[in-house]
Amino acid sequence: MRAEDKVRGLSCWAGPVTVEPLGGGITNRNFVVTDATRRAVVRIGDDIPVHQIMRFNELAASKAAFAAGVSPAVLHHEPGALVIDFVEGRTLAAEDLQQRPMLEQALALVARAHREVPRFLRGPALVFWVFHVLRDYAGTLHDGNSRHAPLLPGLLDDAARLEAAVGPIDLIFGHNDLLPANFLHDGQRLWLIDWDYAGFNSPLFDLGGLAANNGLTAGDEDWMLQAYFGRVPDAALWRRYRAMKAASALRETLWSMVSEIHSELDFDFAAYTATNLTTYRAALAAFEESHG
Structure with a gap:
């Protein structure tokens, strides 16, 4: 499945979505998604054992970092996808x-x-x-x-x-x-x-x-x-x-x-x-x- 198709198929969206690639990443494929209620950043990536990246760890750290006030909120996650609140900047x-x-x-x-x-x-x-x-x-x-x-x-x-x-x-x-x-x-x-x-x-x-x-x-x-x-x-x-x-x-x-x-x-x-x-x-x- 193409990364963009995976993004569109996530269960968290309200109504039709627009999906824009977000450049700059050198580990994951990132997108900005707009639905009827909000904008979000979606990070698409599975575990990467050669880099010791484990997505359960990224998810837990991202949630804790939001609770600590240092990172944007985690809105949704599914295997291979992490949805984060969009911060204009x-x-x-x-x-x-x-x-x-x-x-x-x-x-x-x-x-x-x-x-x-x-x-x-x-x-x-x-x-x-x-x-x-x-x-x-x-x-x-x-x-x-x-x-x-x-x-x-x-x-x-x-x-x-x-x-x-x-x-x-x-x-x-x-x-x-x-x-x-x-x-x-x-x-x-x-x-x-x-x-x-x-x-x-x-x-x-x-x-x-x-x-x-x-x-x-x-x-x-x-x-x-x-x-x-x-x-x-x-x-x-x-x-x-x-x-x-x-x-x-x-x-x-x-x-x-x-x-x-x-x-x-x-x-x-x-x-x-x-x-x-x-x-x-x-x-x-x-x-x-x-x-x-």
Whole structure:
């Protein structure tokens, strides 16, 4: 069944519907639907085991995030489809988050999600441990005869060093995919969207991802760590943070490598891999230069 036909056939609509593709997604097929009473966003996608995406988890996290006041409401769900309240606004670009006022809003929203979402979470919960994800991605790439297979031994060695540097962690409930397009601004406030990868994690992963995915400066990072933790970051915190930032960039790189051979979406994953590999190498160099 075509994705658009599945959208039209959902049981939640009142009367005839208009269906418009919503661009920008690189994991799911998304649509804006208007019926007689409302507008909604529909996300079409089944479980994606190679990316450890489980839709029961996305649904539970999305409901909890709405209850926590950080995400739009879940209106309906059926197997392979999630219907979310439409919020008029625009998704951010990295350049938006490089501006301190917007970064302040984003960090406050992420911190609120870390604190509040687990209070409303129901049912089984997943852990998102990036170093397990990296090892699993490496196995998937090896099994799929990826063109990137020669890089894997070195990247896994890097990952082992980074995991050791991260050390013991505090546990929060993370979004774990803080790309700029997962922030939506309605003209008054920010919303956090797309909980595909949600799970318990270290806060450093979301902070590192926010920095790596949005090109934050060292000054931005210093401000971010002080604001989040309420203290001036010491050398130990910087070491753990820079290690997790590099791991976050490596995860996005391997995610793209896996998508090159498994995704059916029309997207230039090869170019995305190259961009993220450059980001990762810069993050790893910053870690090694500062901490050896």
